[in-house]
Amino acid sequence: MSERVPPPFDPELAAALxxxxxxVWPSLRPDQxxxxxxxxxxxxxxxxxxxxxxxxxLVVPGPEGAPDISLLVCRPxxxxxxxxxxxxxxxxxxxxxxxxxxxxxxxxxxAELGMAVVSVEYRLAPENPxxxxxxxxxxxxxxxxxxxxxxGVDPARVVVGGSSAGGGLAAALxLMxxxxxxxxxxxxxxxxxxxxxxxxxxSGFQMTGLGTWxxxxxxxxxxxLLGAARGGPDVSPYAAPARAGDLSGLPPAFIDVGSxxxxxxxxxxxxxxxxxxxxxxELHVWPGGxxxxxxxxxxxxxxxxxxxxxxxxxxxxxx
Amino acid sequence: xxxxxxRLTALxxxxxxxxxVIAYFDRLAEGRAGLEAVVRGAVILAGCPxxxxxxxxxxxxxxxxxxxxxxxxxxxxxxxxxxxxxxxxAGRLWLERPGPAGTVGxxxxxxxxxxxxxxxxxxxxxxxxxxxxxxxxLVELLLDPAVPEAERLHAARRLGLPRLVRAVAVAGGPPVxxxxxxxxxxxxxxxxxxxxxPVLGLPDSWKAAAVALRLAAExxxxxxxxxxxxxxxxxxxxxLASAVGPETEPVPDVRALDRAAAEAPWAAATLHAVxxxxxxxxxxxxxxxxxxxxxxxxxxxxxxxxxxxxxQEGRLRLHLAFALRRLHRRPR
Numbered sequence: 001m002s003e004r005v006p007p008p009f010d011p012e013l014a015a016a017l018x019x020x021x022x023x024v025w026p027s028l029r030p031d032q033x034x035x036x037x038x039x040x041x042x043x044x045x046x047x048x049x050x051x052x053x054x055x056x057x058l059v060v061p062g063p064e065g066a067p068d069i070s071l072l073v074c075r076p077x078x079x080x081x082x083x084x085x086x087x088x089x090x091x092x093x094x095x096x097x098x099x100x101x102x103x104x105x106x107x108x109x110x111a112e113l114g115m116a117v118v119s120v121e122y123r124l125a126p127e128n129p130x131x132x133x134x135x136x137x138x139x140x141x142x143x144x145x146x147x148x149x150x151x152g153v154d155p156a157r158v159v160v161g162g163s164s165a166g167g168g169l170a171a172a173l174x175l176m177x178x179x180x181x182x183x184x185x186x187x188x189x190x191x192x193x194x195x196x197x198x199x200x201x202x203s204g205f206q207m208t209g210l211g212t213w214x215x216x217x218x219x220x221x222x223x224x225l226l227g228a229a230r231g232g233p234d235v236s237p238y239a240a241p242a243r244a245g246d247l248s249g250l251p252p253a254f255i256d257v258g259s260x261x262x263x264x265x266x267x268x269x270x271x272x273x274x275x276x277x278x279x280x281x282e283l284h285v286w287p288g289g290x291x292x293x294x295x296x297x298x299x300x301x302x303x304x305x306x307x308x309x310x311x312x313x314x315x316x317x318x319x
Numbered sequence: 320x321x322x323x324x325x326r327l328t329a330l331x332x333x334x335x336x337x338x339x340v341i342a343y344f345d346r347l348a349e350g351r352a353g354l355e356a357v358v359r360g361a362v363i364l365a366g367c368p369x370x371x372x373x374x375x376x377x378x379x380x381x382x383x384x385x386x387x388x389x390x391x392x393x394x395x396x397x398x399x400x401x402x403x404x405x406x407x408x409a410g411r412l413w414l415e416r417p418g419p420a421g422t423v424g425x426x427x428x429x430x431x432x433x434x435x436x437x438x439x440x441x442x443x444x445x446x447x448x449x450x451x452x453x454x455x456x457l458v459e460l461l462l463d464p465a466v467p468e469a470e471r472l473h474a475a476r477r478l479g480l481p482r483l484v485r486a487v488a489v490a491g492g493p494p495v496x497x498x499x500x501x502x503x504x505x506x507x508x509x510x511x512x513x514x515x516x517p518v519l520g521l522p523d524s525w526k527a528a529a530v531a532l533r534l535a536a537e538x539x540x541x542x543x544x545x546x547x548x549x550x551x552x553x554x555x556x557x558x559l560a561s562a563v564g565p566e567t568e569p570v571p572d573v574r575a576l577d578r579a580a581a582e583a584p585w586a587a588a589t590l591h592a593v594x595x596x597x598x599x600x601x602x603x604x605x606x607x608x609x610x611x612x613x614x615x616x617x618x619x620x621x622x623x624x625x626x627x628x629x630x631q632e633g634r635l636r637l638h639l640a641f642a643l644r645r646l647h648r649r650p651r
Contacts, residue, residue, distance in 0.1 A: 011350025018346040019339040299386025
């Protein structure tokens, strides 16, 4: 195990990472969660992509017996008919972030396709361990389908998506919708998704201490979500979708990940298992990309290419 | 739209900015990133388009605010902040926004230029020094209207051409593309200069340059006249050019001019000087002849020609005869 040489970062991405090294580091510890959460929540009006979208916060019922949840609904101003929608779940290792994180990036994607974006606020671990986060996300998804007409969304064209922890939660929603006779999801957009709590991948060890999210940070996230159950035999696939025994019958998946990040091997494995189960998946492994590279430096060459790939997949899906 | 935590965006002028700028470009240099990544770094950190141009090394790299490469551009605005890549060199890096640079802009320019200089020394140190547009295959593409526009734009980028250019036809040489709004470069031989056009207009500029070349003279005693002709200065002569082809019979005036030139070795140069000078006295001094010698020669030439060249009408007729004679000598 001593000879795990990490793949080098793409030079442009490495430069961006070096420039923000005071606010982004690879190994998030539990005692640093509070610090990371201490960022102001921006008003909905900040999420219009310069007037291309209308944006409003809607408060909708949460899961049975749980508090209400909030959805940030961004709709293309120019839309006259119901539009396709991306139901988006933010990242943050299950322990941080709000439903603003990643939304500007998703609006850029949605603007290319005339889609709406619905970004869900879910309760965070460790205060709210599994199943609170995924149940909040699922409640918001059900509300979105049931009230699609109200928010100008075509319920036949709803794609679930998320980045990092949100990617894992989006994959979980696809499993839940399949298992619980839930709504018909058109596709799942899984951006560098956090899928596996078991801490036993080659890339996880290989990338220790590097990039934006390493094994130490992953421990922080999974331990917060699952407590003592983490890594044990009884972890639900709705918490860690890599645990699912059956990956058949899922909506088409788009999975992207960097070659130089902890999640590389679990994300590649997830795509491979979907194919083995007779499913549809498109997998992109971006060379020299660290975790969330395109969110950190959206204008870098590799980030631009990775974003174009998402647009092309989405365009084919919606065609 | 406000930016979210954990993202690298255009820097505010605060205490951390210098550290970020230095870290960014140092790491780019360590990773041996290319010029485009360096220019894009300036774009990302300064939040506006940026451009690097080094005419001596035939390099043009321009990146827009969204990170997209786009080398098709106007000449730089003098109001933009910029730095020189090397003291006294032609290479420069610009931020494409009105100046002044500000603290962040100045740091970005300085660090990006230093990084770009290192890349250029590493990768282009021994690149041939030449005028832009002397890669024959790419030049051919740009002059051919049948080549798809996207391919021609790509060729223009490869050649590092500015947005406005012109084609130059040189006798016996390959086609040349020059930046617009400059003095024509030195060409060995007769040359026709096409009009300034956007790069996609080069096929038209090239056609015009070929017309201008037909009207360029050898500039010697038997074929006097300017060796470099600009199409834009031809006026109605361009129409005349289309009337003369390989099968066209020369009008009698052209035959008469040929006859005169054949009879006396001084005739062509003398008549040309008379046609293009404001007075006979000026023509004599241009020819370094005594006024009376010129008078004698003219009398003889006029007999050979069959018309007088001492009137406005006669000189115009002579002018046209010279133009037609050049066109007949290069009938296509």
